[in-house]
Amino acid sequence: MPVREDTFSLTEPVTTRPADLELVLPARPDNVAVVRHVLGGLGEALGLDPRGVADLRLAVSEACTNVVVHAYDSPEEQLEVEASIDGALLNVTVRDHGRGLAPRTDSPGLGLGLPIAEAVTSSLELGESPAGNEVRMTFVVPDGG
């Protein structure tokens, strides 16, 4: 895909405004549920219907599971999640500072996680930058803005 001139550089912050919500927690299996429940509550507060909330919960779970399984050797390293409302869009970024998105040869998963996440988001993109490895997802929310 040709790089468009207005494509932002990943080395620059996209926005200087702090995220509306930011979570930092150890990249442990039981913390995936914490992110899922906080983001699910956020989706409800933004007026998402049950199906929309289910999609949000599923997508963030898959992205966070990816970090827990792939990013680090130690489960005490950090999983970071940011959520910001931009008009009718909810932007969610899941970030780690680990080994990046290269597939693990000993991966215990089926490789279905991010394809599932992509299927239930308006958009999903992956990025690696000095800020970390990111999965950036977008959801349409009724009560945004």
Add this chain to the structure above:
Amino acid sequence: MSLRPASAPADRASPDSLRLAVAPGRLAGPALARIIGIGASRAELPVDRLEDAMTVADIVALRAPELLAGDARLELSAQMRPGRLELEIGPLAAGGAQRLLTADGAGAGGGGATIARLVNAAVTIAGSGGERLSVELLGDTDEVSPPVAAGTPAIVRDEAVDFAVTGSSHRSGVHILAVRGEIDISTAPKVKLAAREAVFAGSDRVVLDLSNTTFLDSTGLGVIIALARLLRPDGDIAIVNSDPGIAKTFEITGLAEIFTVCATRDEAIAALGGAA
């Protein structure tokens, strides 16, 4: 309980800790309630103290935004140890920690509730960015709350940690595995273990009953696929599900075509050749 200065900031490197920053407004209440609720569950606080923790969350969501330093986001860190939940709230304007501690909860958790009355200890932490209020809720104390009455559950388990796999044999010889709660990377190993035990005990037809399953992701799908590989070609698996979210996950991945998914347990048993 009195407010005293702390000599050092809380240890942020503690492994079992959650940190949240949220813009003051409509998102703050839901986010605080979930973090503090999960924290209290994980700290294994008894039911009455969990309710106190939730009231603290309500008061913080209501009162902290007006006490924040400048236009800062509301920050909360929760640290969990067995029987003990520590919360740190900030950054607050000068005097904000004391005001938050004694602020009227405006009906949250009953009339006259204040954080000062609900917590076991509180300290104020001074910093360049503003003050922070650090409070501690203990599970086992007679000072603040009475012990949990006999016969009541010692621990409240919220949706995030309420999980069980139950195995049983149907008279037709079909093995039933029923899962209550959420199947994700944390709980899927328990489902996998129960499934393997059933197969190694001789079951070749298994009904996976997801009627009380509230979430399933790719990790859960992996367990189902692994179970099918163990059972087939001589045996088989049938799934009971009526949750639209879980159904969607099966459809996205094409697994709805590969597995038999039924609306009821009886239908699933019949699909495996057993008489309900």
